[in-house]
Amino acid sequence: MAEVHVIGQIVGGSGFPSHSLFCKWGIHAGGAWKVIAGAREGQTQVDLPQNDAFAAWSHPIDIHFATKGLQGWPKLKFEVYHQDEFGRNELYGYGFCHLPTSPGMHNIECVTWRPAGTAREQIAQFFIGGAPQLRNPDMVHSAERYALSTTAMGKVHLQLGIIFRNFDRYGVEC
Amino acid sequence: MASNPTVFLLMLSGQIESGDFPEFDDLYVKYNFVFGPDWVITSGLEEGISQVCKKSQDGRQLFVWNFPLEVTFKSTNPHGWPQLVVSVYGLDFSGTAVVRGYGAVHVPIAPGRHQRILPMFVPESSSRFQKFTSWLLSRRPEFVDVNVVARSEGREVTRVRSQGHIKVTFNAITRDMKKLGYDVTPSTIKIPGADTAAALAATSAPAAAGAAAAAKQTTEANETVT
Numbered sequence: 418m419a420e421v422h423v424i425g426q427i428v429g430g431s432g433f434p435s436h437s438l439f440c441k442w443g444i445h446a447g448g449a450w451k452v453i454a455g456a457r458e459g460q461t462q463v464d465l466p467q468n469d470a471f472a473a474w475s476h477p478i479d480i481h482f483a484t485k486g487l488q489g490w491p492k493l494k495f496e497v498y499h500q501d502e503f504g505r506n507e508l509y510g511y512g513f514c515h516l517p518t519s520p521g522m523h524n525i526e527c528v529t530w531r532p533a534g535t536a537r538e539q540i541a542q543f544f545i546g547g548a549p550q551l552r553n554p555d556m557v558h559s560a561e562r563y564a565l566s567t568t569a570m571g572k573v574h575l576q577l578g579i580i581f582r583n584f585d586r587y588g589v590e591c
Numbered sequence: 592m593a594s595n596p597t598v599f600l601l602m603l604s605g606q607i608e609s610g611d612f613p614e615f616d617d618l619y620v621k622y623n624f625v626f627g628p629d630w631v632i633t634s635g636l637e638e639g640i641s642q643v644c645k646k647s648q649d650g651r652q653l654f655v656w657n658f659p660l661e662v663t664f665k666s667t668n669p670h671g672w673p674q675l676v677v678s679v680y681g682l683d684f685s686g687t688a689v690v691r692g693y694g695a696v697h698v699p700i701a702p703g704r705h706q707r708i709l710p711m712f713v714p715e716s717s718s719r720f721q722k723f724t725s726w727l728l729s730r731r732p733e734f735v736d737v738n739v740v741a742r743s744e745g746r747e748v749t750r751v752r753s754q755g756h757i758k759v760t761f762n763a764i765t766r767d768m769k770k771l772g773y774d775v776t777p778s779t780i781k782i783p784g785a786d787t788a789a790a791l792a793a794t795s796a797p798a799a800a801g802a803a804a805a806a807k808q809t810t811e812a813n814e815t816v817t
Contacts, residue, residue: 521701
């Protein structure tokens with residue numbers, strides 16, 4: 418079987434309306450893919466930046482995949498939350514990105530968005546906080562988002578190293 | 592040279608170049624490498640402590656450590672790829688060392704020169720009571736085990752404050768990665784690995800044997816180069 422190593426980190430987040438952010442991440446792959454070693458989901462630390470408008474997470478990722486086919490190429494999914502001084506978490510953004518399909522080092526900026534909700538929900542959110550969330554979080558990495566209204570949020574910064582093994586044996590060109 | 596290697600080598604050189612910590616002075620760095628169970632250091636230092644540096648008296652307010660990193664790793668499996676864990680310490684008014692930042696980064700997987708800017712952060716007190724006692728005793732919270740910053744488990748319970756950056760330069764060279772079938776750069780995909788060439792030669796029909804032999808020859812040519 419061909420193998421893929423994903424080695425890198427979720428560096429941090431920027432461009433969100435306020436700080437004190439953390440991120441839940443997960444990796445999704447098709448049925449032909451098997452995780453041999455490494456965590457396939459996790460949650461980062463909460464960072465309150467002192468000077469910069471950049472939440473530092475430095476969250477390591479080290480996953481070893483084995484695969485029988487290219488369908489269902491793995492993708493990373495993110496949920497960024499804001500944590501206030503009372504420890505309450507508010508959703509700040511969803512986002513996903515595919516793993517790069519070439520070996521080497523990659524710097525990735527993953528854009529995020531959040532559900533906007535109805536006008537009434539937006540007014541309520543302005544005064545009392547709390548953000549609408551997706552009932553089905555799988556929507557983040559699926560193409561069925563018809564009739565969902567969203568707004569743009571910040572970016573998640575990733576630094577990933579991709580290592581392939583034995584792709585040449587199966588004639589795969591990357 | 593063994594024709595069928597079972598390990599690959601990662602030779603790493605580089606330096607902890609400089610840092611940016613506007614609020615502090617008189618800082619030194621500690622570094623160590625954290626890696627998986629399949630990894631072994633064959634030469635070089637696993638950890639080190641730098642000199643104490645004052646920040647530059649100009650607009651940059653820069654800390655320059657210029658501290659060398661030279662280490663060679665050996666492994667059979669890229670999983671558990673080494674990470675550089677850096678912690679910065681300063682002295683408080685009573686002369687005790689206080690942590691000013693922790694940071695971690697993976698050693699680059701691809702050969703070549705790489706620069707990394709590490710955001711540095713310190714843990715925050717987990718409760719108001721601890722915040723008060725740490726203020727009373729003027730002791731900052733620290734990680735008991737520095738290497739938690741290189742692990743992904745249990746991070747959700749930590750709250751940190753990021754302050755400052757460190758710049759690190761790496762020069763990486765790998766050996767025998769391709770022979771074990773690993774591609775770390777797009778340019779090596781065209782060359783069949785040792786195993787692949789053998790498998791191609793063994794499984795291909797007699798008509799294709801010529802092509803496989805040619806492929807094998809390319810690998811051999813490649814082996815002589817390495």
